Amino acid sequence: MAAADGVVTSAAQQAKVIDGKAISAEIRLELAEQVKQLQQTCGKVPGLAVVLVGTRGDSETYVRSKRKACEEVGIASYATDLPEDVCEDDLLQVVAQYNADPNVHGILVQLPLPGHINERRILDAISIDKDVDGFHPANIGALAMRGRTPLFVSCTPKGCVELLERSGVQISGKRAVVIGRSNIVGTPAALLLQQRDATVTVVHSRTRDAASIVAEADIVIAAMGKPESVRGSWIKAGAAVIDVGTNPVPDATKKRGYRLVGDVAFHEAAAHASHITPVPGGVGPMTITMLLSNTVDSAKRALHAS
Numbered sequence: 409m410a411a412a413d414g415v416v417t418s419a420a421q422q423a424k425v426i427d428g429k430a431i432s433a434e435i436r437l438e439l440a441e442q443v444k445q446l447q448q449t450c451g452k453v454p455g456l457a458v459v460l461v462g463t464r465g466d467s468e469t470y471v472r473s474k475r476k477a478c479e480e481v482g483i484a485s486y487a488t489d490l491p492e493d494v495c496e497d498d499l500l501q502v503v504a505q506y507n508a509d510p511n512v513h514g515i516l517v518q519l520p521l522p523g524h525i526n527e528r529r530i531l532d533a534i535s536i537d538k539d540v541d542g543f544h545p546a547n548i549g550a551l552a553m554r555g556r557t558p559l560f561v562s563c564t565p566k567g568c569v570e571l572l573e574r575s576g577v578q579i580s581g582k583r584a585v586v587i588g589r590s591n592i593v594g595t596p597a598a599l600l601l602q603q604r605d606a607t608v609t610v611v612h613s614r615t616r617d618a619a620s621i622v623a624e625a626d627i628v629i630a631a632m633g634k635p636e637s638v639r640g641s642w643i644k645a646g647a648a649v650i651d652v653g654t655n656p657v658p659d660a661t662k663k664r665g666y667r668l669v670g671d672v673a674f675h676e677a678a679a680h681a682s683h684i685t686p687v688p689g690g691v692g693p694m695t696i697t698m699l700l701s702n703t704v705d706s707a708k709r710a711l712h713a714s
């Protein structure tokens with residue numbers, strides 16, 4: 409049976425499967441309520457601009473889910489789809505227009521961008537108070553500083569922490585190991601856990617003996633993008649395991665020709681962990697929900713200030 413259903417899959421499994429879809433649905437109801445309130449008090453709804461460059465299949469799928477999720481909670485979504493060969497200046501122009509548009513409270517440029525475009529230059533052009541992805545250096549920098557509150561925290565790390573908190577997993581004082589050091593997941597996840605008073609270690613591709621470091625973790629965040637590479641033997645008994653990976657592996661029995669697996673060998677890890685997220689149905693839906701949440705927060709700030 410699918411682990412995503414929370415069904416016990418082997419005699420060895422003891423972990424509680426964290427249902428990211430159910431937790432997302434709960435939060436989306438809360439967000440829909442907040443959108444309704446904004447509409448009643450200000451006569452305006454939050455707006456999210458989603459910019460897609462090119463025709464990568466996975467990006468199109470993700471962008472479609474983001475736009476649909478907006479609709480679900482009453483956020484207005486603005487779409488710009490640009491050709492693969494768009495030049496950097498034209499893309500910057502689109503960002504500038506959304507920066508200036510008072511109906512738009514969040515701007516997301518779907519990554520990865522084509523190779524000829526300087527990704528950093530585009531992301532840095534997004535106004536920090538519309539940076540709902542939390543990718544701007546000013547937002548990541550604030551997350552790294554004590555006593556500062558970033559305007560936005562990146563959606564995937566925020567989703568991971570929300571899953572832990574809503575599942576009753578204590579973070580303060582615990583030993584957390586983040587696997588992977590990307591700008592969009594690993595690094596902000598480590599900073600956010602540290603802000604929540606965890607003792608954080610980051611392991612990465614150059615780390616010697618990552619397994620023995622992960623084995624000390626009370627909380628494991630796997631975000632290195634390597635299918636099923638965190639093994640059961642790495643997981644300390646009773647650890648909480650959050651799997652950020654969404655790796656396609658060929659599967660002829662599936663309609664789209666592949667299925668998604670995480671960065672964690674799920675069944676092995678579930679035999680040791682106290683809590684574990686499935687893939688799909690774990691972190692993925694939360695990433696989108698946190699994007700909605702950041703957009704609603706942004707709109708509240710903008711509308712209450714005006």
Ligand SMILES: Nc1nc(=O)c2c([nH]1)NC[C@@H]1CN(c3ccc(C(=O)N[C@@H](CCC(=O)O)C(=O)O)cc3)C=[N+]21
Pocket residue numbers: 469470473516517518519520541563654668687688689690691692693695696
């Ligand atoms: N500017 C930008 N911001 C992002 O946040 C961003 C991005 N670019 N580029 C790509 C990555 C990836 N990402 C995911 C979002 C949702 C799921 C998700 O909902 N996954 C479902 C499964 C979806 C399926 O079945 O295909 C799940 O895990 O249950 C996965 C991955 C956001 N990203």
